[in-house]
Amino acid sequence: MDKILVHICCGVDSVWALRKLREDYPDAYIEGFFYDPNIHPEEEYELRWIETKRVCNSLGINCTKGEYDLKNWFNAVKGYENEPERGERCSICHDLRLEKTAQLAVEKGFNKFTTVLMMSPKKDFDVLKKIGEDIAEKYNLQFLAVDFRKNNGTQKMNQLAKEQQLYHQNYCGCIYGLFSQRKVNFQSGSFIPELVSFSKGRLAGSREELLFIKQIRLFAEELGLKVEEQQFRFLGWRVISSRLQINKQDIKHNIYLYSDSIKGVLNDRVKSIIGNKIILEKSDVEILITEDNIDMEPRFTTNPIFILNKKDIQGINIEKLTMELTTEFIPSSKSQNLYIGDIYNASEIIKFYSDTDFEGKNGYSLKEINDTILKNKENIKEGKTAVIVFGANFFGKIGENIFKHLSGQNSLLNPSDKVFC
Numbered sequence: 001m002d003k004i005l006v007h008i009c010c011g012v013d014s015v016w017a018l019r020k021l022r023e024d025y026p027d028a029y030i031e032g033f034f035y036d037p038n039i040h041p042e043e044e045y046e047l048r049w050i051e052t053k054r055v056c057n058s059l060g061i062n063c064t065k066g067e068y069d070l071k072n073w074f075n076a077v078k079g080y081e082n083e084p085e086r087g088e089r090c091s092i093c094h095d096l097r098l099e100k101t102a103q104l105a106v107e108k109g110f111n112k113f114t115t116v117l118m119m120s121p122k123k124d125f126d127v128l129k130k131i132g133e134d135i136a137e138k139y140n141l142q143f144l145a146v147d148f149r150k151n152n153g154t155q156k157m158n159q160l161a162k163e164q165q166l167y168h169q170n171y172c173g174c175i176y177g178l179f180s181q182r183k184v185n186f187q188s189g190s191f192i193p194e195l196v197s198f199s200k201g202r203l204a205g206s207r208e209e210l211l212f213i214k215q216i217r218l219f220a221e222e223l224g225l226k227v228e229e230q231q232f233r234f235l236g237w238r239v240i241s242s243r244l245q246i247n248k249q250d251i252k253h254n255i256y257l258y259s260d261s262i263k264g265v266l267n268d269r270v271k272s273i274i275g276n277k278i279i280l281e282k283s284d285v286e287i288l289i290t291e292d293n294i295d296m297e298p299r300f301t302t303n304p305i306f307i308l309n310k311k312d313i314q315g316i317n318i319e320k321l322t323m324e325l326t327t328e329f330i331p332s333s334k335s336q337n338l339y340i341g342d343i344y345n346a347s348e349i350i351k352f353y354s355d356t357d358f359e360g361k362n363g364y365s366l367k368e369i370n371d372t373i374l375k376n377k378e379n380i381k382e383g384k385t386a387v388i389v390f391g392a393n394f395f396g397k398i399g400e401n402i403f404k405h406l407s408g409q410n411s412l413l414n415p416s417d418k419v420f421c
């Protein structure tokens, strides 16, 4: 019997390619091998692995995850950083991944191997074919050069990816390819959002938040539960840097949601303190003093608002303030809700949310959510219980309000919901 080891780079490229291989080789044993140390950063690599696993699970195909040997990959492409996509660096990158696949194929007693990279319209089929066949000769294997794109393959791939709600990446994988795609030099220190993580947190709309959702999704699907994702867009925002000094002393602080930037360094004096609010003499910056966590709610003004904890300013005579603040608005941030079970008819709905604050606090752990799903597995299957993980909670409970709207509960038009989306 033919045994085919398939190198897999992501869920989207494998969703049709694996089916096509099944069609072409109905009697063969097919197994997947996710080996992609070229994918940067690691959260992206994990995300693509989870989606690959979901595709393989749906087809009953075993798939193993190769080592994330980043150092090896960087060493291999050294000197080719500025090559364009489809250039020499890409050939080395393909070579590395296919050679590893061939080695594993030999080790596991496979006689054929191939790669779903031949699905991608951005890859050169002939180059991949040549690399695959050269490696096959070296290891005494057969390389299957299948043009998965033929006969509407790309359309079929897109359709299946949509149906399975697969994550669709917007770059090939490595930092060099990403920099050249954005037309910036990788040595210039330019800002590339895909490569930046602002803190330990799973910020609303971040890749970390999406990865968290996908991890829960994979867990629930592997338990045989019905799962659906609902994606939505919202006005995103984040703090790039901030500083607050009172009488020249640095003070720990938070920034209120949707605060705008301050130009340069702002010096101001206290005009009055009313309740928990410090009013300044000349600027529209607001300072709030609290004892607890503030429930962040979106608002229609964007005045910069600093939040101070009462205990951090105890005994300080507040007179002069020096403030710096750089924030960024992201007009089309994306987040998602995850629905597990029959959310419309279940008598019990257990609610979680996926994002955290900037420091990774005020959120749920993967274990907490997965343990709950496992504990309620039978009830979820029977439709008695459903679990929902809402996205973008920090931004005024956007995910939860979108679900309310969807399920016809309190509509977004209800002013008491204080929704801004």
Ligand code: SF4
Binding pocket: 038, 039, 085, 086, 089, 090, 091, 093, 094, 172, 173, 174, 175, 176, 177, 178
């Ligand atoms: S652009 Fe893609 S194929 Fe080329 S080196 Fe980077 S990850 Fe590899």
